Amino acid sequence: MNIVIESARKAAGQLLEPHFRAVLWKSLGLTILLLLVAWIALEAAISTFLTPFLGPWPWLATAIVWLMGTGMVIGAIFLVAPVSAMFAGVFLDDVALAVEERNYPHDRPGSPMAILPSIWLAVKFTALVLAANLLALLLVLLPGINFAIFFLLNGYLVGREYFQFAAMRFRDEKDAERVRLANSGAVFMAGLVIAGFMAVPILNLATPVFAAAMMVHLHKGLSASDPYSRETKGRVPA
Numbered sequence: 001m002n003i004v005i006e007s008a009r010k011a012a013g014q015l016l017e018p019h020f021r022a023v024l025w026k027s028l029g030l031t032i033l034l035l036l037v038a039w040i041a042l043e044a045a046i047s048t049f050l051t052p053f054l055g056p057w058p059w060l061a062t063a064i065v066w067l068m069g070t071g072m073v074i075g076a077i078f079l080v081a082p083v084s085a086m087f088a089g090v091f092l093d094d095v096a097l098a099v100e101e102r103n104y105p106h107d108r109p110g111s112p113m114a115i116l117p118s119i120w121l122a123v124k125f126t127a128l129v130l131a132a133n134l135l136a137l138l139l140v141l142l143p144g145i146n147f148a149i150f151f152l153l154n155g156y157l158v159g160r161e162y163f164q165f166a167a168m169r170f171r172d173e174k175d176a177e178r179v180r181l182a183n184s185g186a187v188f189m190a191g192l193v194i195a196g197f198m199a200v201p202i203l204n205l206a207t208p209v210f211a212a213a214m215m216v217h218l219h220k221g222l223s224a225s226d227p228y229s230r231e232t233k234g235r236v237p238a
Contacts, residue, residue: 003221004189010103011214019098020209027088028205034083042068083126088208090122095209096169099216107220110169121165125208128157151195158198158211159191166215170223183222190218 014020046068093112100109113121135150160180167176180187194211198204 001186001189003218004186004193007190007214007217007221008193010217011099011210014099014102014213015206015210017098017102019094020213023088023091023095023209024206026091027208030087031083087122088125090118092121092165092208092212093118093169095212096166096216099213103217104220108170113165113168121161124161128154128161131157150199151192154195154198155188155192157191158194159187159189162194162211162215163187163190163219165212166219169216170219179219179222186218186222190214 050064096110163180164176167179194207194214197210198207
């Protein structure tokens with residue numbers, strides 16, 4: 001448990017460092033741009049196809065435009081977190097490298113993922129965050145157990161995916177899976193911390209950056225006691 005708390009503390013303390021802020025601004029900027037383009041496209045579609053069709057009933061056209069406008073606002077708020085997670089997922093190697101250079105300068109640096117696996121990882125991160133948001137909405141109907149289900153399910157899923165990302169900078173997929181299973185308790189507890197981070201509005205926009213940094217710290221700590229680890233081979237003398 002101590003290693004999880006320490007990993008979370010280190011990750012939280014680095015959120016405002018330049019490399020982390022750069023990833024946050026890039027992901028948020030691209031998210032806002034994408035949502036703005038989608039908004040303009042939907043407005044154009046309504047004006048071109050729907051409004052003329054409802055010409056004989058102007059009151060109905062106005063009501064639908066207002067309803068769709070409200071829906072777009074709610075949808076934009078709902079989609080900011082998962083869409084920003086998608087863009088942030090592309091830059092997670094930058095976060096991991098910044099953590100390694102800042103906190104573990106004498107260890108062998110990790111290898112960034114190839115572009116296609118990186119995109120696939122970003123898609124999976126997006127799906128996880130989107131599922132978490134949908135689950136949060138659906139669980140409103142189940143008072144009493146909603147929070148428990150949210151944290152347990154997302155703690156497992158998010159912990160698994162982000163730890164795999166950190167581990168695969170130094171290991172192949174099979175070895176990363178071995179380390180995760182051998183330390184499943186710590187990885188799950190770390191996932192619960194990240195799930196708590198995801199549950200806080202506004203703060204959840206930084207979830208991918210926080211989670212990636214935390215899991216890099218956790219993987220480093222666990223690798224120190226792993227007899228099969230090749231991570232510190234080639235360590236640079238202090």
